Amino acid sequence: MNCQLDAASIFYENSLYRFMYEATGSFVPCWMSHLLAGLAIMLLLVNSVLLGAALVTWLERRILGRLHNRIGPNRWGPFGLLQPIADLAKLLTKEDLVPAGADKLVFTLVPFVMMLPLVLMTAVIPFSYNTMLADLNVGVLFILAVSSASTIGIFMAGWSSNNRYALFGAARSVAVLISYEVPVVVSLLGIVMITGSMSLNSIVQAQTIPFLLVQPLALFIFVTGMSAELNRTPFDIAEAESEIIAGYHTEYSGIKFALIFATETGAMLVVSAIIATLFLSGWNGPLENFLGWLWFLLKTLGIIFVFIWVRGTYPRLRLDQIMALSWKFLLPLSLINLAVTSIEVFVLKGVDGYLSTMDLWIMAGINIPLSIMLVLLLGGVLNKKVDASPVKAVAPVVPGVATIEVK
Amino acid sequence: MNMRTEPMTVNVGPQHPSTHGVFRLRITFDGEEIVEVEPILGYLHRGSEKLAEERNYVQVVTLTDRLDYTSSMINNQAYCIAVEKLLDIEPPKRGKYLRTLVAELQRIASHLVAVGFFIQELGAFGTPLMYAFRSRERILDLFEMLCGARVTVSYMRPGGVFADTPEDFWPALSDFLEEFDEEFGEMEQLLLQNEILTSRTRGVSTLPADMAINCSVSGPVLRASGVNWDWRKMAPYDAYAEMEFDIPVGRSGDNYDRFWVRMQEIRQSVRIIEQCVERIESGPVRHADLPLVVRPEPGVEAYGRVEASKGELAFYLVSDGGVSPYRCKVRSPSLINLTVTEHLLVGWTLPDMIVSLGSVDINMGEVDR
Numbered sequence: 001m002n003c004q005l006d007a008a009s010i011f012y013e014n015s016l017y018r019f020m021y022e023a024t025g026s027f028v029p030c031w032m033s034h035l036l037a038g039l040a041i042m043l044l045l046v047n048s049v050l051l052g053a054a055l056v057t058w059l060e061r062r063i064l065g066r067l068h069n070r071i072g073p074n075r076w077g078p079f080g081l082l083q084p085i086a087d088l089a090k091l092l093t094k095e096d097l098v099p100a101g102a103d104k105l106v107f108t109l110v111p112f113v114m115m116l117p118l119v120l121m122t123a124v125i126p127f128s129y130n131t132m133l134a135d136l137n138v139g140v141l142f143i144l145a146v147s148s149a150s151t152i153g154i155f156m157a158g159w160s161s162n163n164r165y166a167l168f169g170a171a172r173s174v175a176v177l178i179s180y181e182v183p184v185v186v187s188l189l190g191i192v193m194i195t196g197s198m199s200l201n202s203i204v205q206a207q208t209i210p211f212l213l214v215q216p217l218a219l220f221i222f223v224t225g226m227s228a229e230l231n232r233t234p235f236d237i238a239e240a241e242s243e244i245i246a247g248y249h250t251e252y253s254g255i256k257f258a259l260i261f262a263t264e265t266g267a268m269l270v271v272s273a274i275i276a277t278l279f280l281s282g283w284n285g286p287l288e289n290f291l292g293w294l295w296f297l298l299k300t301l302g303i304i305f306v307f308i309w310v311r312g313t314y315p316r317l318r319l320d321q322i323m324a325l326s327w328k329f330l331l332p333l334s335l336i337n338l339a340v341t342s343i344e345v346f347v348l349k350g351v352d353g354y355l356s357t358m359d360l361w362i363m364a365g366i367n368i369p370l371s372i373m374l375v376l377l378l379g380g381v382l383n384k385k386v387d388a389s390p391v392k393a394v395a396p397v398v399p400g401v402a403t404i405e406v407k
Numbered sequence: 408m409n410m411r412t413e414p415m416t417v418n419v420g421p422q423h424p425s426t427h428g429v430f431r432l433r434i435t436f437d438g439e440e441i442v443e444v445e446p447i448l449g450y451l452h453r454g455s456e457k458l459a460e461e462r463n464y465v466q467v468v469t470l471t472d473r474l475d476y477t478s479s480m481i482n483n484q485a486y487c488i489a490v491e492k493l494l495d496i497e498p499p500k501r502g503k504y505l506r507t508l509v510a511e512l513q514r515i516a517s518h519l520v521a522v523g524f525f526i527q528e529l530g531a532f533g534t535p536l537m538y539a540f541r542s543r544e545r546i547l548d549l550f551e552m553l554c555g556a557r558v559t560v561s562y563m564r565p566g567g568v569f570a571d572t573p574e575d576f577w578p579a580l581s582d583f584l585e586e587f588d589e590e591f592g593e594m595e596q597l598l599l600q601n602e603i604l605t606s607r608t609r610g611v612s613t614l615p616a617d618m619a620i621n622c623s624v625s626g627p628v629l630r631a632s633g634v635n636w637d638w639r640k641m642a643p644y645d646a647y648a649e650m651e652f653d654i655p656v657g658r659s660g661d662n663y664d665r666f667w668v669r670m671q672e673i674r675q676s677v678r679i680i681e682q683c684v685e686r687i688e689s690g691p692v693r694h695a696d697l698p699l700v701v702r703p704e705p706g707v708e709a710y711g712r713v714e715a716s717k718g719e720l721a722f723y724l725v726s727d728g729g730v731s732p733y734r735c736k737v738r739s740p741s742l743i744n745l746t747v748t749e750h751l752l753v754g755w756t757l758p759d760m761i762v763s764l765g766s767v768d769i770n771m772g773e774v775d776r
Contacts, residue, residue, distance in 0.1 A: 064532065064533065067533075067534050068533050068534055068537035069537050069538070069541055070537065164415060164417045165417070168439070168757065233530065233531075233532060234530065234603055236530065237758070240530060240758070241424060242424060242425040242527060242528045242529075242530060242761055243425070243528075243530075243757055243758050243761050244757070245423065245424060311532050312532060312533070312534050313531070313534060313597075314530075314531060314601075314603055315526060315529035315530045315531040315601070315603045315604055315607060316529060316530020316531075316603075316607075316758070317530075317603060317606075317607070318607060318756065318758050318759065319439065319756070319758070320756075321606060321607070401635050401637075401640050401654055402651075402652070402653040402654065403635045403653055403654045403655070403656050404653045404654070404655050404656070404671060405655075405656055405657075405658065406655070406656070406657045406658050406663075406664055406667050406668075
C-alpha cells in the first residue's frame with residue numbers, strides 16, 4: 001500500500017501533512033493515514049492555540065496592568081510568564097459545580113462546543129509560506145461560518161445554567177451576533193472581489209500591498225464586528241461584569257471555566273491572526289520563505305495589542321446603541337464599500353482578470369480619503385440623533401451664589 | 408405573531424459587583440426594561456446610633472468614621488460641629504482651617520471614588536478607576552501623616568483637631584496639589600468629552616428639580632438637577648465663610664450632570680485647599696479648657712450639619728447631662744438620596760440602572776448605620 005497524495009488535494013501544499021501521509025501510508029490503509037496525518041497536525045494546532053491563549057492571557061494582564069499604573073502578574077516565572085499555568089493549576093483543584101436545576105448535559109457540553117469552532121478556524125490560516133493544514137478554496141466562507149457557531153455555545157451556557165444573569169448574557173450575545181454577522185460578511189466581499197479567490201493563501205499572495213490600505217473601511221468594519229462577536233470592549237455586553245456579573249459563564253467554575261476562558265482569549269488570538277492574514281498581508285515580508293512565521297506572529301501580536309488597548313480605554317455601549325451602530329452605521333458603510341470596490345475592480349481589472357500593484361495603489365488612493373470622509377459624515381449624522389440636548393429643568397435658584405453651569 | 412412573555416424578577420445584590428456594598432434591589436424586568444424596583448436595606452446595620460449612647464462624646468468620633476467610610480473626615484466634622492453647638496464652644500482659628508482643609512481633601516478622595524466607580528460601572532475596565540485611585544492614595548498618605556490612619560481617621564475632636572500637623576505635611580501637600588492638577592487633568596481629558604460616556608449618560612435617568620426637592624435629596628445629586636444649594640454657602644461652618652468657590656450645577660439632572668458636578672467640585676475643592684494653605688496661621692488647634700469627658704447641660708439639643716461629599720450630613724444630639732449623648736440621630740445623605748431610586752430606575756434598562764445607581768453614589772455604611 002503506497003499512498004501518494006493527489007496534487008489536486010487541498011493538503012498537497014502542506015509538506016508536514018504529505019510527509020505524515022506518505023510515511024504512515026506504507027503500513028496502514030490510505031484512509032487511515034489521512035486520519036493519522038490530520039490528527040498529528042490537529043494536535044499541534046490545538047496545543048498551539050491553547051498555549052497561545054495562555055500567553056495572550058499573560059500579555060493582556062501585563063498590558064492592562066501598565067495601562068492601569070500597576071505592574072501586573074510578575075511573581076511566577078520570569079515577568080510572571082508562568083502565571084497562566086499557576087491559574088490553571090488552581091482552577092483544576094476547584095470543585096466542578098453544576099448548579100441545581102441546571103441541564104447537566106448541555107451545561108457540560110458548553111466548553112467543548114465553544115472550543116470546537118475555535119480550533120476549526122485555525123485549520124485554514126496560513127501561518128507561513130505554505131504552512132497551513134488545508135488550503136481550502138472557500139477559506140473565507142469557512143471562517144465566517146465556523147466563527148458564528150461559537151454563539152451556540154454561549155446560548156447553551158446561558159440557557160442551561162438556570163441563572164437569570166446567564167440568560168441575560170445569552171440573549172444579548174445572540175442579538176449582537178445576528179446584527180454583526182451581516183456587515184462583517186459584506187465587508188469581506190471587497191477583498192474576495194479584489195483577489196478573485198476565497199482561499200486565505202491566495203489572499204495573502206495577492207497582497208502586494210497590504211489590504212489595510214486598499215480596504216480601510218472593510219478593516220474598520222471587520223475589526224468592529226469581530227470585537228462584537230468576541231465580546232470585547234466596548235461591545236462586551238454578553239459578559240458585562242458590572243451589569244450581569246459574568247454573563248453567560250456566571251455559573252461555571254473549575255476546569256469548565258478555565259476552558260471557557262481559554263476559548264475567549266484563544267478566539268481573540270485566532271481572530272487577530274485572521275485579521276493579520278486578510279488585511280496585513282499575513283506572512284508577507286522580507287525573506288518570507290524563511291521568516292514568514294515571524295512577520296505573521298508580529299502582525300498578530302500588533303492586532304492583539306489593539307484589542308487590549310481598546311479594552312483598557314473605552315466604556316461599554318448599551319445594547320440598543322450596539323444594535324444602532326451595526327444597522328445604521330456599519331451596514332450602510334459596508335454596502336458603500338462593496339459598491340465602490342466593485343466599480344473600482346470593474347474599471348481597473350486588466351484583460352487577464354487580475355489587478356496589478358499599480359491598480360491596488362490607485363484603489364488605496366481613492367479608498368483611504370473616502371473611508372475617512374464616510375466615517376466622519378455618517379458618524380456626525382448618527383451623533384446628532386443620539387445626543388439630543390436635554391431640556392433645561394426649571395429649578396429654584398438661590399440668588400447671589402457663584403455658580404458654574406454644565407455646557 | 409403574538410408571543411407570550413412574562414416579567415422576570417432578579418435579585419440584584421447583595422453580592423452583585425456594582426451595588427456599592429451590601430445593597431439589594433429586587434427588580435422586575437420586562438426584557439431588559441425595569442418595571443418595578445424594591446430596594447432592600449439593612450445588610451450592614453451595626454446600630455451605630457445606639458452604640459453612641461454607650462460612649463462618651465469623644466469616643467463617638469470613632470463611630471462616625473465608620474458611617475461613610477469614603478469620607479470619614481467629613482463625618483468627624485459634622486459630629487464635632489454638633490457637639491460644639493451642644494457645649495456652645497468654638498474651635499480656635501487654626502483648628503477651623505485644618506478641619507476645612509482636610510474635609511476638602513476628603514471630598515476630593517470621596518468624589519474620586521464616586522467618579523471612578525461610575526466609569527467602572529459604565530464598563531471601562533479599570534483604567535479610569537485606577538487613575539482616580541492613584542490620586543486618592545496620595546490623599547490617604549497625607550491623612551496618614553496627620554493622624555496615622557488612612558481610612559478610619561478620627562482626626563477631629565469636639566473643639567478642634569487632636570494634633571497639629573507634622574512638619575513635613577505642608578511640603579507634601581503642596582507636592583500633591585501640584586501633581587494632582589496634572590493627574591486630574593488626565594482624567595478630565597479621558598472622560599469629560601468621551602463619546603461613549605456622553606452617549607451612555609446624557610438624558611438618562613433625569614431627576615427634575617421639584618422632584619429632587621420634594622424627596623429631600625441633597626448634595627451633588629440635587630445640584631445636578633439645577634438647584635444651587637450647598638450648605639458651605641448657605642450656612643457656612645468652620646472656615647468656609649472666608650473661602651471663595653463656585654457651586655457647579657447641572658441642567659437636567661441626568662447621569663452625565665451628576666458625574667460632571669462631581670468632576671467640577673473636585674476642582675473647586677482644590678481652590679478651597681489652596682486658599683486654606685495660603686491663609687492658615689499658627690496657633691492652638693484645639694479648644695484649650697475642654698475636659699477629656701465633657702458633660703453638656705441636661706436637656707440641651709443640637710443639630711450639627713455639614714455639606715458632606717454625598718449631601719447634607721447632620722448629627723442631632725440630645726444631652727441628659729451625662730457623659731454620653733442621650734440620643735444621637737444621623738441624617739445620612741445616602742439614605743435620603745435613595746428615596747428617588749424608584750423614580751430614577753423604573754422605565755430604564757439594566758445597564759442604565761447600574762450607572763444611575765452609581766451616579767447617585769450611595770455608601771452602605773451610611774445607609775444602614
